[in-house]
Amino acid sequence: MIRRIRRAVIAMVIGFLAGGGLASDGSRAAAASPQETIAGAARKVVKIHGAGGVRGLEAYQTGILVSPSGHIITVLSTVLDAEELDCVLDDGRRYRASLQGVDPQRELAVLAIEAEELPSFTLAAADPVPVGTRIFALSNLFGVAVGDERVSAQHGVVSALVPLEARRGSYEVPYRGAVYILDCTTNNPGSPGGAVVDWRGRLVGMLGKELRASGSGIWLNYAIPAEAIASSYAEIISGSTPSGTDSLGKEPTGPGFDPAALGLVLVPDLLDRTPPFIETVAADSPAARSGLRADDLVIAVGGRSVASRAAVQQALSAVAEGDAVRLSVVRGGAIVECDLGPRPAAGRKR
């Protein structure tokens, strides 16, 4: 029991440390408390009431304000298929909304209300947030918040950034861009269109429609990255047809890197997530000189954790030619750091 609690606590403390680290990272602004972050972000989230209310279809969802003059982005759904579409702000003000345009490919829509000087999210071009980023999800889940009641806040972690392969019923979702998979139960009625923010309140993404993974049928907790939202918004506002393409989530196209170039042979990639054990180390190779041995388990490349053999290969490919390669391995219960020197050119097996 005590150990169980301790484990949970350790995970939490590490999480808080990571969150704290994020807040102090590169920003001179005083770090807001989680309570302040949520309160600030929630003011930019609206409750949308439209069509539905029958046969398991909810008549409500969530949207985010992206301009002070009342532009709202939300997911494209049957809720918007209404004569009278209402948006309720955080302070309880209720506005009739008009549909400005849709992005059928990403299944997003832009609404507008006639209001000024509203708090809004900034849709700036930004790199995807790293896996492990702590987030808050703000949404009108289950429609529990009405009037001036604040939308619900949940906490979680970005678990992965992967291409979306999902379906709704038997219908395959057209969007194939990358989405954040969240460790946070967000696939609830009313959640679609909700904001996912980091611990500084910056928009990370938007909760998408309720979907199941194509392969497993598991309900997905995911968010469409802010970058995709920004492109979609720009296209809808400018009136250009959504391109239907998305640069996000594409694998780097350069030649892969074979660890054998470092004298490193990993176990065969037999499983979906084969643990990256070292099979053999070539004599008189950078790997051998660094102290690596057969049966070491690689846990990090350049300080970033790797969970599978494929991830090791990918991480090594991401190290620029000539940059230092540093592996962390577990051997006999202890972590050993090994410097392999500069990465050689990709390609040829030795």
Next chain:
Amino acid sequence: MQGMARSPTVLRRTARVHACCLAGLVAIVGATVRAGDVAPAVLEAQQQRIDVMQRAAATAVAIFAGEAGGGSGVLISPAGYALTNFHVVQPAGVAMKCGLADGRLYDAVLVGLDPTGDVALIKLLGRDDFPAAEFADSDDVEVGDFCFAAGNPFLLATDFQPSISAGIVSGTRRYQFPAGTILEYADCLQVDAAINPGNSGGGLFDAQGRLIGVNGRASFEKRGRVNVGVGYAISSNQLRNFLGLLKGGRLVDHATLGATVATSADGRVVVSDILESSDAWKRGLRYDDEIVSLAGRSVRTVNAFKNVLGTLPAGWQVPLVYRRGGRREELVVRLASVHTAAELSNIVEGKPKKSAGQPPLPPRLPGPPGHGGPGVPEEGGEPGNDGRPRPSDEPQPRATLPDVVKAVYESRRGFTNHHFNTVERDRVARLIAIEGLAAPQGSRWVLSGRLATGEGFRIELSDTEGVIDLPTGTTRVDATGELDTNPSPPGSGGMLASLLVWRRLLREGPEPLGRTSYGGMVPLDPRSFGEAGGPRLVDMLESSVAGVEARFTVGNDGFVTGIDLWTAPDADPCEVRFTAGQSDRGEALLPGMPGRIVVRHGNELFGEFLVEKVVLEAAGDTSGGIATAAGPQALPGGGP
């Protein structure tokens, strides 16, 4: 081909990979704990969190209701009182077994029920030093606050060790419509800590390990009855409001204003319907009045109105501010009961509104814990230990109760467990009892002083009569007969009757007075709502005596702070308020005697009496020869 007959090498390697992987993970976890480069502040914070959770875990109760399921509870006093949900204990009946994290199993008895609020109070037996959770002010809880639940999800705690699930507060002041006909969750806390079936009744704690709520409900969707990150807890402040009634073994009811509200076209909350029999109507509330605040909290939505009302017990007096034609008015209104006593009893006994020909549910099949389905009532779903309504079993025959439970259980209609009402009534009786007040040589009480207007008054109370001399004249009430026929002095609603009953309470105590029961805790001053920490609550006793109904409020020092007395059920009561301590001139009076008496009736202030002198004297000649000489128990007053 390869798959059909793997080479021994591959098989061996795969096995090795798995084994090593596991070992590696264990090593990583180990290494994390051992890592010496973790900042001391983090380690310290971690240790604090562990301590907090261990303290909270010690107060977690695993409730077992036999084959009917079970759930969680949380200990709130060293005497063993524990809060849980009505829907957890309902199938268990009067007696249940409860496990604590110390590994021991305790007998427990049902004490009080609030079916509408889905709350139950039980008492664990056998110790007087139980670990207890400390209450926090749930009005201070903010969205984003760290919180954690300690409970018995899926009835996993077969070893009585609670499970902890952590999260943040997702929402505050949530209103959840009644599931079925009852179980309204008003002003509740919403959390993303995992609340699963079986967590029901367990504590929700803040970062300091203080109790902010009792988990009891969750929204479920799609995946069956498991957590989807949306749980609800009854707020600690609501629990605090009802705790006195629950401790008094009552069957507790929630309150209604006797009026409904709706949102007007321009977004104001206005009275849409009102009963003319309601206190709100009698005090002056009318159709279309805009509700500004109730019980000290501003009301800007219909939900906010329901939220405030849902946290208040029937019978409380609360302030109500409304606006009419731009004018702001403040009232104090008395809240009525939502249900009749019979309705409440039927709910508790699980008697559904029987529709003819409805077949009984099949008997439950026994199953292993975790499959029997401990309950969290679903949003919009029916209450029940497993989320399904089931007709209750016959009440446990008294003969089958364990002896320790039998000793602390008394069945009485309108009560959950009358034994505890007697316990609380006697506790208050001991508080009130003042040495000497009952002495026969001091049976005639004479209180004299000045009205707020400056003129003199004199009140005389004895076994035979009550007399009051006012500038407007002298009034008498016969103390030996029924009191409901004489609400004098005129306009007071029964001031003399109130004072006569008050004198008997102080002299004889609650029990000989008449049918007297403990009525829970009520606000000392309804105008103190909205102050930090909520209104100050005091004990209340209810008596039926000599044809009148009286409610006494008693401070925790035993001073009787007020009486409300009804000469007829639908009449406005006479409201007498006593201020303790000393006369307005600063002189000490006899213990228990007021320095100031304020009498109200309906919307009117009848009088404000500043007591300067109190004399207790022998009854002597009952024909009214008032002895002016102070008896041995008279204290020097400021009088002549």
